[in-house]
Amino acid sequence: MRTRRKSVTSNGDNLRSLHVVMLGQDGVGKSALTVRLLTKRFIGEYDKTLESAYRYVFETDQEQVPLDVLDTAGRNTKRKLEICAESSDIFVVLYSITDKKSFTEAARIGRLIRRTVPLSATGMVLVGTKSDLEHLRDVKRREGEYLARQMNCSFYEISISESSIDTINMFTDIIRKYLDAHPGALIPGANTSMYSSATGPRGSSGSLERRASAKTLSIMNGIRTTFARRKSIY
Ligand SMILES: Nc1nc2c(ncn2[C@@H]2O[C@H](COP(=O)(O)OP(=O)(O)OP(=O)(O)O)[C@@H](O)[C@H]2O)c(=O)[nH]1
Numbered sequence: 001m002r003t004r005r006k007s008v009t010s011n012g013d014n015l016r017s018l019h020v021v022m023l024g025q026d027g028v029g030k031s032a033l034t035v036r037l038l039t040k041r042f043i044g045e046y047d048k049t050l051e052s053a054y055r056y057v058f059e060t061d062q063e064q065v066p067l068d069v070l071d072t073a074g075r076n077t078k079r080k081l082e083i084c085a086e087s088s089d090i091f092v093v094l095y096s097i098t099d100k101k102s103f104t105e106a107a108r109i110g111r112l113i114r115r116t117v118p119l120s121a122t123g124m125v126l127v128g129t130k131s132d133l134e135h136l137r138d139v140k141r142r143e144g145e146y147l148a149r150q151m152n153c154s155f156y157e158i159s160i161s162e163s164s165i166d167t168i169n170m171f172t173d174i175i176r177k178y179l180d181a182h183p184g185a186l187i188p189g190a191n192t193s194m195y196s197s198a199t200g201p202r203g204s205s206g207s208l209e210r211r212a213s214a215k216t217l218s219i220m221n222g223i224r225t226t227f228a229r230r231k232s233i234y
């Protein structure tokens, strides 16, 4: 029988957060996925020029897991990917099933991350978005599955626009697998934080929290979420 971890507090306050970064070509749905995850909503149009960071407590049926979610924007330069690679726990690499170029870009991102940091299989996922646009499909499902095997990671095809079900089920699965493979991941001090470490890659240029004012978003269901926005520093 599976042994479930127990949160230290009911709202995850005493736990280290997992750092999740959304990566992929422009227009693949990074912001849409982030907003779905945090608010369950799909609003259709998202700011294209800003990078956003969110602190959020993700609730599964049995536990509460603090997340720091970075929704990236702009070009995926080698330097940007290397910085992300050094400071994140879970890499969500997106492409659109309607855009072959975005698939090629996802493969490049995956390769670079694998070259930069030693990651377990649960530290990266490949996500084909816009599965509701089957009539515009440009990337076959088996191509996605094949790439995920090469990237040594899990694979999902989802629609972010149709409902929140795909998004929530996917993140529940991703987080459960990650925590099963890294039992100490939520223990404070287990790793550096890209959001608050003074010595981490972002610390040297000013942590995100110091550079941008954190606001509290009033979001449905009383979920406590803070966020910060800025132009990409990369
Ligand atoms: N039909 C459909 N549209 C989607 C889906 N996900 C995102 N979109 C749309 O795709 C467009 C781009 O989504 P964004 O979330 O802005 O993409 P992004 O990756 O954040 O793009 P940049 O911020 O420019 O890097 C928007 O018009 C979304 O409404 C999906 O699953 N299905």
Ligand SMILES: [Mg+2]
Pocket: 030, 031, 032, 046, 047, 048, 071, 072, 073
């Ligand atoms: Mg975006």
